[in-house]
């Protein structure tokens with residue numbers, strides 16, 4: 001008896017203390033064994049919707065401050081309030097007792113400070129509405145390095161006030177920062193705002209675009225007086241990087257990045273579990289003139305790291321430096337998403353789908369949902385570049401399925417390398433542009449490629465695209481507008497649908513999205529298939545009536561320099577709200593600004 005209890009403890013310690021999932025004694029990735037000779041098994045950890053509640057829907061109330069932080073000196077702030085009806089989540093059924101439940105019912109609420117019950121907002125929302133904005137006055141709060149707890153209480157306007165709803169959140173309202181930088185996340189739209197000496201301490205739209213930057217062969221050659229390799233990096237067009245080094249090994253590199261305003265995400269991944277080391281480095285990094293975020297864990301889901309480790313690192317970083325967000329890279333498609341993002345303010349994904357064998361691995365096993373590691377978890381060889389937007393969509397659906405709101409800001413890490421016997425070749429320039437713009441179409445808010453130095457071909461391609469995406473006008477839409485809106489596409493008059501030979505799932509090869517600011521929109525269209533489309537392609541963007549300028553037409557599939565311009569594709573406005581093009585060659589990308597017809601009056 002004693003003996004088996006001890007064994008149980010030992011086994012449990014392995015699972016909980018070291019690695020997550022099943023069979024931690026075997027070599028696994030994303031919870032799946034990848035060496036030959038082991039049985040396939042369900043790795044667990046999938047994000048699934050709970051069963052729907054019997055009977056009426058539930059009223060799912062959430063609220064959060066609009067920005068991840070506010071600074072002393074700012075006067076106005078906002079809350080976002082959601083009161084959605086859901087079959088799965090919510091405190092109580094709706095309609096509440098005594099309610100008519102005609103879909104127009106009103107939910108009254110107030111938001112107060114938890115400390116003294118001082119009311120910040122007293123108002124109402126329509127039931128089943130989301131993203132409602134309510135201003136409040138920051139002077140009612142005292143700046144603090146600690147988050148300030150706030151509470152929402154609400155009840156149906158008509159009918160009984162029992163049961164009542166309650167929800168919690170925090171306002172981060174920090175003392176002003178005399179030096180260094182501050183990064184805010186817009187939780188309504190997902191974009192990043194950044195402030196530094198270089199921006200005159202004004203918050204400005206920031207779309208980071210750059211590379212993970214090696215020490216060997218790149219940053220190792222930077223000195224205080226010789227910055228030529230960094231100048232070259234900046235000249236390609238990049239405004240950001242993640243240096244793969246730290247203050248202990250390369251203090252001069254960080255001094256030069258500060259001087260150049262080359263904004264960086266600070267890498268803690270190799271020692272993120274060693275909180276002593278994390279503390280030492282964060283204390284050195286937090287007042288830098290160019291830091292915009294921290295990177296704690298690299299693929300903790302792939303490595304099956306203990307769930308608490310990214311959370312402990314996050315909490316320590318934010319305690320030492322509440323002015324910057326913390327990012328985590330996920331590698332797996334569906335392995336304990338909630339647990340591995342609990343310590344992430346920003347979620348990055350590194351889907352590398354080019355040159356893979358998605359069904360048979362270098363280790364000598366098949367790859368599928370229960371076995372193997374083919375370098376791109378649960379990817380489809382046939383889907384190619386479309387694995388990237390598919391993953392971003394899946395991560396967003398995990399958030400919805402786990403009732404995690406608001407959605408976290410997402411970042412794509414493009415594949416700009418080959419090797420390791422997983423990836424037989426580099427992406428072509430056309431594929432690289434397609435992956436970046438597909439990610440942007442699917443709500444990625446920064447592009448950080450693995451890894452620099454790469455080939456000059458891919459640096460040139462990325463640099464050209466970076467110059468477009470990080471500057472006005474594109475950045476005004478990508479950071480300042482609401483999340484990308486998917487545009488309906490028809491090819492030759494039919495909906496665009498092809499079936500993936502590997503998975504049987506539907507593929508949409510023409511992927512289009514748009515962003516509206518005022519009476520203009522940015523439109524992005526990617527033709528992701530390896531064959532030309534010779535029929536008319538029509539993209540529906542409501543109110544579209546004039547193309548103002550073409551910002552980008554990607555390289556053709558044959559381009560091997562990264563510098564190729566596609567011959568003008570010839571988009572035109574077919575009729576109000578419909579953009580058309582005669583055909584789209586294989587793997588082409590285009591980005592343009594259009595005028596919209598002014599809103600018609602309500603009473604038609």
Ligand SMILES: *[C@@H]1O[C@H](CO)[C@@H](O)[C@H](O)[C@H]1NC(C)=O
Nearest residue numbers: 112113114115116117118153
């Ligand atoms: C605030 O209100 C709550 C709920 O009504 C109550 O439990 C709490 O004691 C109040 N706190 C203060 C400081 O008044």
Ligand SMILES: *[C@@H]1O[C@H](CO)[C@@H](O)[C@H](O)[C@H]1NC(C)=O
Nearest residue numbers: 057084085086103127128129
């Ligand atoms: C609530 O809103 C959603 C999204 O707009 C809609 O699909 C759903 O039908 C609405 N539910 C009810 C009961 O009105």
Ligand SMILES: *[C@@H]1O[C@H](CO)[C@@H](O)[C@H](O)[C@H]1NC(C)=O
Nearest residue numbers: 177178179180286287288289
């Ligand atoms: C930045 O300001 C803080 C707070 O005043 C101060 O403690 C710190 O030494 C300053 N850092 C630098 C690098 O000037």
Ligand SMILES: *[C@@H]1O[C@H](CO)[C@@H](O)[C@H](O)[C@H]1NC(C)=O
Nearest residue numbers: 197198199200201202203204
């Ligand atoms: C910062 O904001 C001030 C006041 O709005 C403005 O005058 C100044 O031009 C801005 N600076 C930059 C770099 O945007």
Ligand SMILES: *[C@@H]1O[C@H](CO)[C@@H](O)[C@H](O)[C@H]1NC(C)=O
Nearest residue numbers: 215216217218219220221222
């Ligand atoms: C410096 O640059 C040379 C030439 O590009 C390269 O071979 C060397 O690896 C670099 N050194 C470091 C420390 O990065």
Ligand SMILES: *[C@@H]1O[C@H](CO)[C@@H](O)[C@H](O)[C@H]1NC(C)=O
Nearest residue numbers: 220221222225226227228229
């Ligand atoms: C500066 O560094 C680069 C890269 O290591 C090197 O090629 C170049 O010779 C250096 N320039 C000077 C003036 O030392």
Ligand SMILES: *[C@@H]1O[C@H](CO)[C@@H](O)[C@H](O)[C@H]1NC(C)=O
Nearest residue numbers: 271273274275276277278280
């Ligand atoms: C953690 O980091 C500290 C500070 O760098 C170092 O002294 C210590 O040896 C590290 N601990 C482990 C277990 O690596």
Ligand SMILES: *[C@@H]1O[C@H](CO)[C@@H](O)[C@H](O)[C@H]1NC(C)=O
Nearest residue numbers: 355356357358359360361381
């Ligand atoms: C993947 O590898 C298997 C085994 O070597 C081979 O039969 C198959 O053709 C490969 N598939 C691709 C797409 O390369």
Ligand SMILES: *[C@@H]1O[C@H](CO)[C@@H](O)[C@H](O)[C@H]1NC(C)=O
Nearest residue numbers: 039040366367368369370371
């Ligand atoms: C994955 O492949 C292994 C080996 O062929 C097989 O035993 C297992 O059933 C497969 N799993 C799925 C989900 O298809």
